[in-house]
Amino acid sequence: MQHTVSTKTLVKASITATIVAAIALVTFILPAEYNIDPTGIGQKLGLTTLAQANESDVVVSTNNADTNTSGSQEFKTIEVVVPAGRGVEYKFAMQQYAKMTYEWLTDGEALYFDLHGEPEGDTTGYFESYTIATSNEMKGSFTAPFAGSHGWYWKNKSDKPIAVQLLVKGEYQVIGLKQ
Known part of the structure; x- marks a missing residue:
């Protein structure tokens, strides 16, 4: 049947x-x-x-414990591990017109990234992107257009964690990972 x-x-x-x-x-x-x-x-x-x-898979290490490096003339080295298939954001508090020189590079793989800032005290979710691209390195400097938090969002589209070595100097305070 x-x-x-x-x-x-x-x-x-x-x-x-x-x-x-x-x-x-x-x-x-x-x-x-x-x-x-x-x-x-x-x-x-x-x-x-x-x-x-x-979320605790995200690893951050720095070369010194000093988080207030306002006006520092030496590069501070920060390592951020971006887990597979995830994104992390690393931020710095900066006053308006404060300057930062930076360089970051991965351990080989390219990451999608967005260098951006969020105005201090803003509750609307507004942010301004300065650079959006996919790369395994970036070098430059910028002047904060407004007081607030400024930094990078990195997105790892691969199936393995990617380490980012970030070198910064300038007028800032480390906020660190933003969850």
């Missing part, structure tokens, strides 16, 4: 599968992978701690 599946049954099964996948995405995958928990169920199940543990 042969069974044939009707189009109506296939449509119902497809719709049901899509609904189940959407529920799994919102309740399990987003909280566990990205610490996004719109329902609150991920926190109750302990899934958001998995995403937070992934």
Whole structure:
């Protein structure tokens, strides 16, 4: 005896599968992978701690503990590890017209990056991008157009962590990783 599946049954099964996948995405995958928990169920199940543990994969080391290097004439070396498939942001507090000289390079792989600044006290989410590109190195200097936080967002599109060596000098205070 042969069974044939009707189009109506296939449509119902497809719709049901899509609904189940959407529920799994919102309740399990987003909280566990990205610490996004719109329902609150991920926190109750302990899934958001998995995403937070992934965030701790980001490694930062500096060549000295002095975070107030305003006017420093020596380069400060900072190493940031950008986890596979993730993005990190590293920022500095700068006053309007403060200057910074910088150079950064990766351990080989190119990263998508956005050098940008956010005005001090702004609550709208506004930011101004100075450079957006994909590269494994960048060298230059800039003058902060406004008081606020300025720095880089690096996105690693590869399946391996990428180390960034950042050298900076100038008029700034280190904010560090922005989560």
